[in-house]
Amino acid sequence: RDDVDEVRVVMTAEKSGPLLIAIGSGKGGVGKSTLTANLAIALSRQGMKVGLVDADIYGPSQQVIFGTQDAKPEARDNKLVPVESRFGIPMLSMGHLVQPGRAIAWRGPMVGNALSQMIDAHWGNREVILIDLPPGTGDVQLTMLQKYKPAGAVLISTPQDLALIDAARAGQLFEAAGVPIIGLVENMAGYACPHCGEVSDPFGSGGVEAASERLELPFLGRIPLDLAIRQGSDAGDPPAAGDGDLAQPFNAIAGKLAE
Numbered sequence: 001r002d003d004v005d006e007v008r009v010v011m012t013a014e015k016s017g018p019l020l021i022a023i024g025s026g027k028g029g030v031g032k033s034t035l036t037a038n039l040a041i042a043l044s045r046q047g048m049k050v051g052l053v054d055a056d057i058y059g060p061s062q063q064v065i066f067g068t069q070d071a072k073p074e075a076r077d078n079k080l081v082p083v084e085s086r087f088g089i090p091m092l093s094m095g096h097l098v099q100p101g102r103a104i105a106w107r108g109p110m111v112g113n114a115l116s117q118m119i120d121a122h123w124g125n126r127e128v129i130l131i132d133l134p135p136g137t138g139d140v141q142l143t144m145l146q147k148y149k150p151a152g153a154v155l156i157s158t159p160q161d162l163a164l165i166d167a168a169r170a171g172q173l174f175e176a177a178g179v180p181i182i183g184l185v186e187n188m189a190g191y192a193c194p195h196c197g198e199v200s201d202p203f204g205s206g207g208v209e210a211a212s213e214r215l216e217l218p219f220l221g222r223i224p225l226d227l228a229i230r231q232g233s234d235a236g237d238p239p240a241a242g243d244g245d246l247a248q249p250f251n252a253i254a255g256k257l258a259e
């Protein structure tokens with residue numbers, strides 16, 4: 001597809017500011033934050049200078065994964081200075097801008113404002129900034145995509161939630177904003193029983209790849225359902241930071257993005 005080729009061109013071209021890549025999903029809880037965090041780490045391990053913005057206003061979680069819960073970003077020249085994380089990836093999260101534990105019931109303009117502060121921050125020499133988008137395909141997302149015009153978007157879904165990221169919705173949203181979809185990722189397919197090793201598919205498998213073909217979008221990869229992924233995220237030890245089998249799917253997706 002032409003627009004995918006365009007993204008590749010943009011990604012390799014010389015550019016002054018960092019390239020913005022959005023990670024989106026049709027709904028919450030499908031692994032968008034997990035993918036964003038692990039992709040940032042995998043890209044960084046492959047030598048790219050990566051930054052991360054957690055724009056998930058409903059449940060920002062990157063500060064937990066990156067161990068920056070207690071950080072308070074400083075401002076210099078009226079701009080935020082990203083927080084250094086334990087993986088050497090500077091980041092800013094909605095979680096840094098609100099008081100911990102306080103429910104976030106913000107209106108569109110406030111969300112836009114917070115987001116502007118995070119994106120227009122002192123990103124220094126970062127080449128790429130991954131943006132963990134809020135789930136869904138509402139006005140906030142559309143405004144955000146139109147305003148910052150990321151170079152491309154990666155969409156993640158579990159096999160059974162596919163209808164939610166199908167052409168009718170996500171496709172339209174990103175198209176309306178003029179943001180090309182780089183590809184789709186399937187999460188939580190294939191669960192290996194920790195006792196007998198038998199692989200089952202609680203949420204089905206292959207649906208996202210089939211949808212990619214239908215939509216003529218690249219399929220970027222499949223992440224298995226594995227307890228260690230959840231435990232690692234909660235403990236601030238995401239799989240892409242290690243050298244185990246679970247780092248592989250993230251490394252492979254990062255490799256395709258960096259191509």
Ligand code: ADP
Nearest residue numbers: 028029030031032033034224225226229230233
């Ligand atoms: P989202 O950002 O889409 O709301 P998260 O990335 O926060 O979703 O994931 C929701 C929960 O599921 C988190 O507890 C996360 O650790 C867990 N999770 C995500 N992907 C997997 C996976 N492949 N295997 C096991 N747990 C996962």
